[in-house]
Amino acid sequence: MKGFKSLTATLLTGLMLTSPVQAANPASLSELLKTVKSDSIVESKENKQREAEFRANRNQQAALLKQARAELAAETNRGDELKATFDVNDKELTVQTETLRQRSGTLGEMFGVVRQYAGEFKGLFAASQNAVQFPERDVLLTKLSESKELPSTAELENFWHTILQQIVVSGETSTLPATVVYGEGKEAVRDVTLIGEFNAIADGKYVTYVTQTGKFEELSRQPSKNIMRNVPGFEAASGSYEPLFIDPSRGVILSLLVQSPTVQERIDQGGIVGYVILGMGALGALIALFCFLRLTLIGSKMRRQTKTDTVIPGNPLGEIIEAYQGHKGDNLEDLEAKMDEVILRNAPSIERFVGAIKLFASVAPLLGLLGTVMGMIGTFQAITLFGTGDPKLMAGGISEALVTTMLGLVVAIPLLFFYTLVHSKSRRLVQMLEEQSAGFIARYQEKLHAADS
Template identity: 35%
Template sequence: MSRHSWWLALPIAAITLFSGTVSAQSGATASDDATSDTSASMQQVLDRFRADSQAAEQRDNQRLEALLDDRQALQQAVSDAEQRLQQAQVRREELEARRSDQQQQLADLRQQRKQDAGDIGDVSGIVKQQASELRDALAESWLTVGGDAALPPRLDDRGLVDLQTFERVRRDLAGLIVESGRGVRFQAPVAGQDGDVSQREVVRLGDTVAFSDGNLLQRMGDDGRLAVFAATPGDARQALRAFQQGEGNQIVIDPTDGDVLEALSQQPTLWQRFQQGGYVGYVIVALGLVGLLVALVQYAYLLRVSAKMRRQTQNPETLHDDNPLGRVLGRFAALGRDHAPEALEARLDEAMLAEQPRLERGQPIVKLIAAVAPLLGLLGTVTGMIVTFQSITVFGTGDPQLMAGGISQALVTTVLGLITAVPLLFVNTALNSRSRRLIGLLEGRASAVLAEHLEAETAAVAHAEERRHGAHA
């Protein structure tokens, strides 16, 4: 029996069982109450039961028909569901195949992205490094002062550099390149050497130099504050001032980014150099001044004596006591004519020897100082080296500034000794030459006077002899 027959037999069996039960109950009732009920009442009950049975059967048939209709609908729904399931399975297989293809494509894309990201990452890293190095290198540059150029931005170390950042870096670099070839004038607050800040006209030439009122400027921090450099050489100051005023076409630049100017500002002055020589340097300079003073006084004396001796030579008849020649000739003239020639010559030599010390006065002192000054410089050198080695012994060679004091003393004293000795040697030579010339002039004129006197004496004696011989004849 099929599944559908079971559905049909169940209602029929239920109806039959219900009818038999009712019939049995009716028979029992009829047998027990035959005397009390009439056949009409039984007929009514039976009719009502039959009507109810028919109604129930009709309802059951309707239900059965509804069930049959529902079964067909369910079968159709199941068939549709099975069809949809098959379609879904086919779709699922297609989607799984597509998903597998897409996963493979995704893996390929990830691998390609990884390779591309590696190249882009290298480029991005280079850009970040170059931008950072360029920003650090141009942190104290003049290119961003008085112009529209800006330094490249600080790039984030995380992630790749996007196109906008690349464009900004390119634009900033282009602006810096343009500013490196421009010369601009602008007003800016400048701090002077005394610390006062005032508004001044500043001239900037590319990335090489910036100056105001003839003074080189330096940057104070990353905010662009300007300050006058500690020391600008005098010639450079004049050239910069003339250029700013439009009167010159020369400027002074420092290609070492301020190192040369910093070294110039730290160079000691002449007085500071002198102080580095210490007590030995003071002694050398004092002796040099004494020697120079003695030499100048003596040279001035020799110049006056030379002029007076020239006048005396031009006027030999009038003797003056204000010059050596006049005094020597005066002493010779005061001698009697009856002296022997040897005695006259001895007296004349004595008079010249008496004048010679005055003419050579100061030369031994100058010569002594010229000889002692280098020795004192050598003494200062040895003393400075001793101080240097003591510093090395105590502090080691880690800090050169600790040794600079002794080395400076050693070198400065040597220089002072040579500077003192060399001029004094020239001065001593000039004094010696001048005094020898005057002594030679004095000896020459004295010898000429003596010769004239001896010739006159000889002529007088010869004339007397002739007269005596003539008288005897």
């Protein structure tokens, strides 16, 4: 009995482990047996169904494998056919390329020449101010310069016509509307007159063509008046020849010309020292002019005095004649003393202010040297603060140094000439007094000898 119970417990445990669904615990062994049999039947059906599905899938997988193998074989055959076709086409392409090379002959060289010149002319035409007249030619030149095929006859003719067109417009003057950019950044459409490849003018002023923007820009500063005076007449002319200054370098010389500083700008670069030098130069020139006119007036009076014995007031020679005529004694030394006294009294008056001209001529270079030293000091201070990386920081001091030196020489050289001129004139007048004085003394001495004899 004990062994039967153990067997029953074992069966129940196995039923609980194997049965997927257990509705309730069996009440008796007979119910347990029924349940076990029922579950066994269900499991048998499920197993048969699974087996049937596996067999069906196995047959289907075999069919798919067979189909894939057939497709692989077909594709392999197709790949072999394509490889054979590729080899045949490759050989045919080699043959055709060689045939093309033989038949083209020198066309290949011509193609290279056309590409080269098309690229060069594209750059030249893009930089030309006449590009605003013919914007469509850039498309043709770009195609010819970048194409990998032989150009057609029509393209070669168009290229030839484009070159001839550029040659023609380079020697013509034309007026067309174009965009002009002014210094403050404003833009306006104006009638621009193109003078060949050289220059362009608009509203009575010179303008330059900017390749990057395809527009014209007004020069920041126009040339001098003697160059600009012909521009209005040239713009207003219709079919007639009018004079005009042109720049054969396509605006390079003109841009350099307008960038060069004016005289006033040069003077401003000299700073305070430069203005002091110019002030001294002006003062020295006025003194030289005053001395020259004064000596000229004195000289004219003295020359008139040499033609008459009547004393003309206001000239040193008249004083000498007056001293000679007023001498009544027989003492020659007294007459000489009177003559010397007149000469010594009038010589400083004749040479008055002449030394000031020499002083200004001597001081001007020294002031220029002072400005040079000040400018170099400023330059070295800029180098100390900012280094030598930017030359513009040093340009101001160097410019001031050079300009003041230049101004000092500009003032000193003319003043030296003025001083030499005025000094020579004053010396001639003093020499004339001495000669006349010696003549009167000799005449008086002759009278004394005649009286003694």
